[in-house]
Amino acid sequence: MSRTFLCALAFALALVPAAGAGKRPEALGLTAAPARIVFHGGGAARVRLRNPGRKAVAVEVASAGLALDLRGRPRIVKRGGPSSAAGWLRLRPARIRLAPHAAGTLLVSARVPRRAEPGDHDALVLLSARPLARARVSVRLRLGVVVVVRAPGAVVRRLKLGRLRVARRAGKRALELVVVNSGNVTERLLHVRATFSRPRSSRRIAVVRASARELRAHTRGLLEFRLRTSANGPVTAHVVVPAEPGRPVIRRTYRLRI
DSSP states (O other): OOHHHHHHHSOEEOOOOSSOTTSOOOOOOOEEEOSEEEEESSEEEEEEEEOOSSSOEEEEEEEEEEEEOTTOOEEEESSOSTTBOGGGEEEEOSEEEEOTTOEEEEEEEEOOOTTOOSEEEEEEEEEEEEESSOOSSOOOEEEEEEEEEEESSOOOOOEEEEEEEEEEETTEEEEEEEEEEOSSSOEEEOSOEEEEEOTTTOOEEEEEEBOOEEEOTTEEEEEEEEOOOOOOSEEEEEEEEOOBTTBOOEEEEEEEEO
16 A cells, blocks of 8 residues: 555544533644554564653554545444454554653564465554543544555456546536456556547547545545546546556546536
8 A cells, every 4th residue: 555545544533522522622642653564474563652742641552444435535444354454463562651752662463364365454553542641521532553464375456447427526527437456455546647538539638637546455446536627528538547566557448528
């Protein structure tokens, strides 16, 4: 998975007051580095935790599954499906106390089961922080560190472009392209472009690029293009997915009305 996407995925879910709404919570903070860990056939790595806040915190550590919706938005699931590595992780210690501006270390190790399916398996290391001192407002902070484990075996790269359609949101036009990853590794979709031309003259009208994202193994998702052209009517759209190591250039031509 790409560093940009996964650093965003090492997300801090917003501070949620459990009581005393309207009161200003005490400062609470937690950082974790690295935001992404990759294991090839198992291994171990250290995650550096730091408390930049003014209050001592207790950090509880747990593993969970990771799921993405069609638009690539992450959500936490208990264990995940067959592509999840949540059950392969060992986390030590399970609880860490950090004084203000102090740092600590979490050891993350992964062991691949004997009959694991080859390819990429992922999980989240969840870090839930709460203040040690009692406060009038109860606050928790949660971070997620992504772990990717590649199980040994044949790597299958199988990416397919599906339907392309025009969508409208808040009065603005966009294109949505369905992409299917039938392979067993995560695919990076970077610098994907669509070139528009008139069907008869082949005159190029515009070139638009999709937002970068990644597509997990055995899933499908949407690539979104913002239509920054005033052109209307029937067009031919030539979509190109640039090559990546082990994956050739993928092309497809569509006829549609924008």
